[in-house]
């Protein structure tokens with residue numbers, strides 16, 4: 001689903017002496033099926049922005065269009081419900097929101113709330129539990145008898161059960177160990193690839209942004225500071241530094257390598273594997 005943000009502004013506590021502008025004049029188009037990483041220093045406005053995608057926050061000015069549904073400043077409350085269904089948000093530590101007696105009931109909660117029949121909701125639970133890589137036997141268990149990683153998968157299944165057209169991930173790997181982080185990111189990436197799901201990943205990890213995203217949007221002081229392909233963004237290290245960010249370590253290494261060796265090598269996927277291949281090839285060429 002295409003997303004179009006037009007001159008979006010958000011002010012907290014609008015009209016009070018405590019009014020605070022968190023977003024200013026954001027204009028951003030996200031194409032259908034794009035994987036976009038949203039990065040920025042703490043307090044730059046990332047969470048405020050993503051809460052507009054499913055109508056948890058309303059624009060103070062400007063608008064956001066999700067497919068055919070548009071939410072404008074001053075829009076009505078009933079405009080929000082269609083957005084809730086279109087955009088599934090996986091918040092930080094989503095497992096904290098599990099509350100039902102069984103995994104199945106927890107996953108069924110969202111669809112039932114939207115008027116889906118008991119039978120249909122059960123079918124959905126069985127489908128999405130598989131999508132997150134858990135066995136059917138988990139459905140009858142209490143979510144609180146599962147491991148932290150399994151609980152997170154159940155919470156993600158609950159979001160997928162709503163069949164969202166856009167998946168919004170707010171630092172979805174926070175608090176996981178390195179292997180758990182990779183597993184969850186690969187899960188999202190595969191969902192994105194398989195279903196051509198438009199995906200927006202809020203992350204502090206330049207490595208994840210460079211590895212998974214087609215496009216990167218950088219927020220700084222409530223404004224959209226940079227937006228483009230990873231390779232374009234990483235060419236602007238000075239600007240990134242000014243926003244309190246840096247390029248991934250693979251790019252830092254290659255920049256140093258080029259400086260020392262006088263070469264002009266460049267990366268396309270920014271992974272350690274690609275970097276190792278590139279350097280080893282260049283060493284072979286030089287006869288080392």
Ligand SMILES: Nc1ncnc2c1ncn2[C@@H]1O[C@H](COP(=O)(O)OP(=O)(O)OP(=O)(O)O)[C@@H](O)[C@H]1O
Pocket residue numbers: 012013020021022040041042043044045046047048049
């Ligand atoms: N409920 C709120 N009331 C008032 N101000 C808020 C509220 N939530 C956020 N802010 C302010 O809005 C600005 C943007 O915050 P936001 O949480 O969107 O940033 P962020 O980039 O998501 O930060 P982080 O990476 O730390 O999660 C900050 O100055 C923050 O203090």
